[in-house]
Amino acid sequence: MPYHFFNSFFRLPLFIRVLIIALIVIILFGSFIHVIEPKQFPTLFDGIWWAIITASTVGYGDFVPTTISGRITGIALIFVGAGFLATYFVGLATAAVTKQNELLEGKSMFKGKDHLIVIGWNERTREILHTLYSNNKNITIALIDETLEKNPLPHMNVHFIQGRSNLDKVLMKANIFDAKKVIITADPNKGELQADMSSIITLLAVKGLNREVQCIVEILTSEQVANAKRAGADEIVQTNILTSFVIINSISSQQLVTSFLDLLNQLDRRNLSFKPSVPEIIDMTFIDLSSMLLKEGILLLGIKRGEETWLNPPHPFTITDQDQLIVIMNE
Template sequence: MQIFRYIYEHIFRSRFIRQITGKLSRSMLIKVLIIGIFLLVSLAFATYYIEKDYLAYSIVNGEKVATRESNIKTLEDSIWWSFVTSTTVGYGDFYPISRAGRFMGILLMFFGMSLVGVITGNIASFLVEKQLKEGKGLKDLKLKNHFIICGWKRDMVQILHDVMEKNKHFLPSEIVLINMADPEEIENIKSDEQFSQINFISGDFIDERVLHRANLKHAQKVLVLADRLVPGSVQEVDSRTVMAIITIKSITKSAYTCAELVDKKFERYLKFSNCDEIILSSEYNRSLIANASAGSGISHIISELLNVNADVSITTQDVPDKYIGLTYDELFSFYMSRNRSVLIGLLENTGNFFSRKTEAIRDAQKTPDISKLVDNLKEVKTLEANQPVINPYPDYILKKYSKAIIIEGRE
């Protein structure tokens, strides 16, 4: 008895089982199936009791002679016959011979055709509804380790091509767009063969419910664009970007986040929110214009290095573990020995910045010296995500979680 009580309390009364039974009880198709099976079995029982001992008689030479007997002898035969008849298969191995039994068969035929029609109609309705939800971006996604892109740009197709070029380990089916663009715009993107399997969630990306539909909790990367679909000033666009990052970080701290800002004054809010990477698009444009005005040709150099399809580009690579704790000069020599690779600096505190900061605080607290502890915590406070160190001194010591900034040619 204790075993049965345990099974009842820990399995049948578990939250998972209750959720399943709750969903099943609300499904019209399940209700139709249950009612249908009940009626089929009821008609099978009735036919069995009518047919099991039935004999058909004929008059031969003036005498009443039993000429046929029913071949439905067991309840199993009757249930088999009812299901075969209701699905219009009709093997003919079992059949009633009495008037009452044949009447049951007629009822079963009409009922079976109706039941099949209702079931196929419900299945077709479910598939059509699923297709409509996907088209309108209303479907809940179950992806894991995926890449979410929030916001919209006028040249979205080209942006997606460049993003895919730099993130080749992601399949198009692992990319999720969250925005309030017209369905026609999304269809235009999906008409490109490369993005036919891309996912779309329609809604405001600062809304938690919308982010949960994209299964944000299990996402690997999130890119928040300065959304051009937002009416209003630059400040309103950037405010929404900041709110999006705050909301995202409140749901998951493990996803790598990157956000685009138009106005630099909002940068500190993103840093407070532990945003891993910040794109200051207007600031970059102003710097390029200023350099171009001096006739330095810097704008052409930067354009070539950032071109995702160029033969030579600037990129970052994880510093090999064996070089952590060694000097910059030793790493420089390593890259010089490689074909078409030049080391120009380091990128420190890379990866998920929340994890880097948590680890740094944990390491800082290991000292028993209070004054040293205070100094360590002050140092942690000055940490910045993805901090570039360009062309350091040769004796500069390489730290953990650093990446090498290199100019590299394609193989």
């Protein structure tokens, strides 16, 4: 029995063990001074109070031993108790600093729920996090990256986790089981094909642990889009297609590109979303529905039907119960 007790005791963190020992020493000395000098310390609490003040070297002077044995007890308490209390406070401060360093260096486990996990650090990630944080200060984000040495955005609500994103232990440290969405960005330090393969492997690891979590994956090469879909990607962002569109059209029409980029900036400040079809709009034409929604301040851009997306479809185009409306709503 004593062996198991001491074994459990020594498994406790150092500052907790020191605190327990310090409390035992203070109670013992407080009880002892109450016994040998009952006139100066009429209650047990007075003795413990004196022991705490003496061990902490504060010394109020409201309770003072007068006998030789009492003063020897006080000397012993200063030598023993003060050392334990000082060790405790040093241990407490060390634990706090260690915890802070673990948070900054990405070694601490994330314990939140319904959060967004962003995998990979690059300039796109920086812009994504700044935009998300500016739109919603309460959003909780877990950032996973193996190249960073510390949290790049400590002033924001971003929990950094250092490690390879395709490892189960790293994903579990980000609490992948309770995540709401996962964004996987392409690694800028690798070639396009290698970056896509790395993203797909990470996607497989994420879906292997939590098949229900929604995953948005950045794919650079068109050849790997099908593989990303097979791996379970819910949304695929082909950034190279957008870049090529801007460069090609800038050759023929700079005004078109400028207007397109301005449109993207405006969409960033508005609510672009999908709305499901309701029974009231079934069999309505796109033009009639667009006019009706416009009166409500909602701009109808197009229709998503299965895997196809129709922007401003030709007349007559009727709405079905499986359609999703692509709309822009004012904030």
